[in-house]
Amino acid sequence: MRDRFLAALLMLVCALPLAGRAEVAACAAMSGQDSLSRSASQYLASLDVQKMSAARAQAIGVFYAPCGFRLAWTADGVTTAAARSMMVAMGQADRKGLRAEDYGLSWWGCRAAATEIPCVGRERELAQFDVDLTVAVMRFVSDLRYGRARLHSEKTGYAEVADSGFVANYIRENLVSSVEPSRAIQALEPSYPGYLRTESALNDLLTLENSEADVVVPDEARSLQLGDATVVAVALDERLAQFGLLPRYVEPASQLTFDAPKQRALARFQELHGLAVTGRVDRVTLRELNVPMKRRAAQLSMSLERWRWLPHEFVRPPVVVNIPEFRLRAYDPQGRVTLSMAVIVGRAGSRQTPILSAPMKEVTFHPYWNVPESIQMREIAPLVRRDTSYLRRHDYQIVSRSGAVLDSDSAEARRWLLSGQARVRQVPGRQNALGDIKFNFPNVFDAYMHGTPQTALFAQTKRDFSHGCIRVEDPSRLAAWVLRDERGWTADRIAQAIADPATVSVSLAAPIPVLLVYGTGIAAEDGTVRFFDDVYGYDSELAITLNEITRSRQKEDTRSWGVS
Template sequence: MRIFGNKATVMPLAVAAALSLGMPQASAQGLFDMLFGGGVRHNPQGEFPPPPKPKPNKVPGGGGSKISSPSYYTYKADRLVRVDFAALTSSPAPAAATEPEKPQDAAFVPSVTGNAFHEAIAGLGDYELYAEPYIAKALIAYYSANPDFIWVTDTAPNSRAEDAVRVLGEAASYGLTPADYTVDVPAASSPASANERLKELVRFEMALSARVLRYAHDAQSGRVEPNRMTGYYDFPAKPLDMEGVLKTLAHTQEVRTYLESRHPQNPEYQALRVELEALQASEENEIVVDPKLLLKPGESSPELPKLLTLIARNLDDEMGGDYGDVLARLGKSELYDPELVPVIKAVQKRAGMKGDGVIGPRTVASLAGTSKADKVTKVKVALEELHWLPSDLGSPRVFINQPAFTASYIDNGEEKLKTRVVVGKVTNQTAFFYDQIEQVDFHPYWGVPQSIIVNEMLPRLRNDPGYLDRAGYEVTDSSGRRVPSSAVNWGAYGANIPYSVRQQPSEANALGELKILFPNKHAIYMHDTPQKSFFERDMRALSHGCVRLQDPRGMAAAVLGTSVDYVAEKLKHGHSTEKVTRTIPVYVAYFTAWPDLAGKVEYFDDVYDRDTRLMQALDATEAVRSPAS
């Protein structure tokens, strides 16, 4: 796995709309590093953690084992710990600027408030401040090496503190929860004694540093650790040098610029922020229909009259002439009468869907749209998920959005190709991760995954061991030698089969005429398919997990930087492989709210119910943080 460069462009929300319209990004991370120094440790060649070993499950009733799919976990957020200030309160007074003493930072030069800080830390003895363990550790390490105020000058919070508090207070504009970063700010003047005032200020100092570090972490990496949620999520860590953040903030007056630069800086993130702001200022839909409604002819639902009202309100002359009378008579009916079926079919076909007459989530969405509450949730989820990806998504890139069932090739801010895709079934979900495209295989072999061999082929092989030979598959043993399928005693094996199976190139090959590889532990790639009819369906979660392309030749030409004619010529010459020589990140992504390149946010069904699980993880994080002082 390669982690692509983290280019950043900082700008206020007021100009975010311009970003969402495709304004070219400035390559600014180097500028930030020059201005602000540390804070982020880049790891451009980071690797994913090793894949978990498959878990064999016994099949009830005897007859071998089964390889299970990844599972979802009950999310456990980091527990807060009380910050132990003992190391600070027992430290000696700061030495002269020319004679720094350990454990102080060798570069530390105490300011005029240095002695005041040393006097003030005595007031931390009984202070109960709770923070994440890594933040608590960073606080003590930083202030042990740099015993001075960041946020206080003389006897009051300084302008640096004012800027930080304002940024924390605007957290909601990023889809964050402001309460997670709340700090009580001391009044400008206090009738308390000098000692009490110092105690008040040093506690404010520590609280603000703790919450600023939490904010910086959340802005860079998100509030939730995605890999703890499910085995379907696979993201490298984004290390953050907590002490470096505080050191940077102690030496700059550009606090707002620095903190805002920790957020993703791509146009998609800015467009989602603009959408969130617009949604929060808008009114709720007048008619709200259950987005998960499923209604077949002959069934009843109180949601049906709402849909019929929306249909009647938007009738054109043609539909009004055909169905106006039916809607007038049955518009209040909760029973899905057979007379209403042609109405629903006509509405579905007009929306570009298959007119099957079954009222489901896509029919509801086409008529009622998505409710404001659902849109807000989807946008907040998308903002959280974007923290898991590189700040600069890269160009060129391939972006697969599973809920939209689409894959796009984007170069220089233009969508050069967009094609329909088929993704994994709910029982064989496509993972959410990113990688780099490496090669295109023409007339490929299909190496059958062990899960398919065990779960789907093995039951048949026990009764018909030769069927792989007849169906055009090759079987090889652990030494790579070909053996006839009929010669293997398949009944002797469960989840651990010491044979590999691959399908030879042919018109019947499951991968069709080509595949596009980005090697990953999930064995997911893009490929052609002989099952072309699947692309005509609205709901295309139908595969074993890989991504099937409606236009595989177009995508292969795009990533190879060549033409469709070139790809067609390559296909005339049998099996071959061609390396992709450019750096092209590929995002196998999952966003139920996503902006197009013009900044218009589109909404999609939560096919795998992952938004719900992410909201549960965010709730678990809030529950841990809420008692924090």
């Protein structure tokens, strides 16, 4: 596979002309005018990309070849101010939720210093240094723009495919000659307020982590009662103060007592971490209190990573469901939350709600529930075998493959159902599993949003009860938001559609983006930083993937140039 890639890249390099009109200004920013740089460029042009690592070959093909192999980061044998600025920026990659070690920062300093003594005969060192720095900057730009992992791009359309041509040109136009690249770097990132808030929260947490150690709350805190005076309350006080939920540096005597302010702060901590709000240190609360700041920073970093997989712009304000938070939000054109409600998502295990991006195209009032075949065979068929009246009592119909409704009391129709030759659907009404409204956004998982007759489940803290679709707490409010721009669909008409038992489908004139996302650490619109349980284990999977990417990059960076 790699040989085929390099062969294709070599053909591309050979076929590439020098810079076209659109690239002339960008190429002009690259050096290559002094004799040493020209010699290094000639050396670079003579290299055989088939003997290099894939990253170096790509850099030469898409970055250097279009500009006549001019060097980018050195002039007269000395590193440029822009090069040093980029090294500083990549060295602070953790502030963006990235990893400095992904960009070779452990050895850039000595290599940069080694290039700062102009001398004849150092063309090879200059060229290799320049290319390796370009590889690092290309990774950095790509990681900020597209994310590192892009796990879901093929199946869900959840991510834009990384474009190395865009990356190379962006570097030439915005970074090669910039001594202050922060604005150009920020322009690569999503501009959503939620992303910016989360990045800011990460920076605050990293500052705190670097300045003080985690306070550990001991197990004895689980026995704390209001009014207890004990040294255990001091640890709880200090830990809650680290989270900004209590003032720091209070009188020692007040620290010793588990009083009402501490209890309120503890209840607030539970609320911000998706826990049952009791104001007591139970087992789960103690576990969450003692999660290290380093782990919390990793959660925020992974949320930023997943945000980069999203489109940077939407044709209409989106509806976003954050799965581990069990919450839906709808936004206005400025990215502000205009609607928020609880949701129920798929059960952890085999019925998980998928991560995806899809356009909502239709709203259906009083929908039929066409039972998926897997649910029909695993859940409904055993109930029908035990109770032949089950279908009729729960408003189910048996439907033939041709769409004809069969008599559910017929033994023959039930045989077809049990063998999978006929399907089951539930008619609209009080018992219908989809409630009064269904929100359709076609996707490969056949996931959608809908109401539910089981409204008591919204009182639960952890709400992973569905078969994979999303049950919404207030479908009528969501319908009003979705249909707000549809001609004639006023609040009164929506109320009438809900009251009328007829099934009505409304096609949206302009589809609305729906995003099913996964973030266990976020900075909410009210400024609070919230953390949630990794209900599907996706953070653990992503951490493994990111570690593998880092190891792969480090291994590639230490490979020989393959030249004598």
